Amino acid sequence: MKKNNFIERSISGAVSFLKESIFADEYASKNGFLQSLDPRIKTLTFLMFIMAILFTKSIAILLCLYAACLVLALFSKINIGFFLKRTWIFIPLFSLFIAIPALxxxxxxxxxxxxxxxxxxxxxxxxxxxxxxxxFVTRVVTSVSFAVLLNVTTRHFELLRVLRIFKVPQIFVMTLGMCYRYIYLFLEIVENTYLAIKSRVGSRLHYKKGQEIVAWNISSLWQRSYYLNEAVYNAMLSRGYSGEPVLLNDFKIKSKDWAWLFSITLFFVIIILGGKII
Amino acid sequence: MHIPDGYLGPATCGVLYAVMLPIWAFASKIVKKTLRSRQVPMLAIAAAFSFVIMMFNVPIPGGTTGHAVGAVLAAILLGPWAACIAVTVALVVQALLFGDGGITAIGANCFNMAFVEVFVGYYIYKIISGHSSVISARRVIAAGIAGYVAINIAAFSAAVLFGIQPLLHRAASGESLYCPYGLNVAIPAMLGEHMLIFGWVEAIVTAMVIKYLQKQDPNILETAEEVIE
Incomplete structure (x- = not known):
């Protein structure tokens, strides 16, 4: 018998995931600079930032972009401690670790x-x-920081709906939106199941028994998912679903958004053209 | 296996997006044709299921844990094209909303996990299981082998993508611009951990889930077979 903490880890994984989403939603509803931008313009400009990070060969430009990201986080009323913790753990720290032999x-x-x-x-x-x-490490941390800044300053549903401006087919956008909702439901099921197992067997469990529990959990989740399909389809029909998904479009672009788009596009063009010269 | 932003250069990211575009288009066309309208929510539910599988901590000897990707399992339960869409959606949600896997690397991650792993795993499973009954032990073994081989081939594909970066992108003074390790380091590093740890996690999870479903609800496996065919 070996002490096995996979139950604990799975519960804390699910809880931290749910907490993180609540934090993200809390920041997205603050009255900051990035929150005031139109989600479509914001996503487009953040993609330009991420592309600029990908294309540049200069560490000085990367550091400037990282500084700009932190300033944007400050203007968007994001707690810098939370932001640094959220962005450095886990990918940049892991990248730092694997970059050491390259020295x-x-x-x-x-x-x-x-x-x-x-x-x-x-x-x-x-x-x-x-x-x-x-x-390598600066490029990774700057990219991760911009990606995190986008998703903590934008409501997740809006971010998924924004995909329409990139001509993503509606079936994908609808699937993404529905998938997002089910993740929470499934995580809650997993968390409750593990809590029930923990209360009955404690934390000392042989790893083989642990693997059986995980497999049983996954198959039971699939069973529930499978039978949920019918109920969801009936609920969709009762709300007027006729085979083609219809998505709401209530985004509004203001002059501030155009000014932001213009300045970031200009910056992006300078970086791309400058990259060829430097 | 989730490649973050900054590991791959623009050329690799661009090419893999270009490779994935027709695959996504073809997958949605096939799925639209084969999926009955009653099963439309199934795609979203399956995508959420793929997402949640990646969060399960699987205990391994030594008191530590590992994660499974679950792509082969999704392929067995949904068929390869629907699984390709479900895993893609899960990867997009991870990259866009939770910063897990890069936005510029979505094409590369989908190529490895939603295409290579799904199709390799599915066809290995089909070849080994042949025309055996859905409740036969042969199917459990087939699922395990498919999970192990497919995740290793996907890891090899990711390693090749990492390893070609120093060849494709190097400054005039000799420094690497993206992932700094060549094929001689990237391939053994990625394959080593997948052959020794993650491959077994994937194999055990895939085989045991099929075994449990055979015991508890073989009807699900039968319906999956019918829908796929």
């Missing part, structure tokens, strides 16, 4: 800038290695 000449040969002796072994840090690793 050394074994992986990135080049001009030596520092030699470290560890128990007789010589480790050489190269200029190219340092540059590759820092560019």
């Amino acid at each position: 050394f000449s074994i992986f990135t040969p080049g001009q030596t800038i520092l030699t470290i002796n560890i128990i007789g072994a010589k480790l050489i840090i190269t200029r190219q290695g340092l540059s590759s690793a820092s560019l």
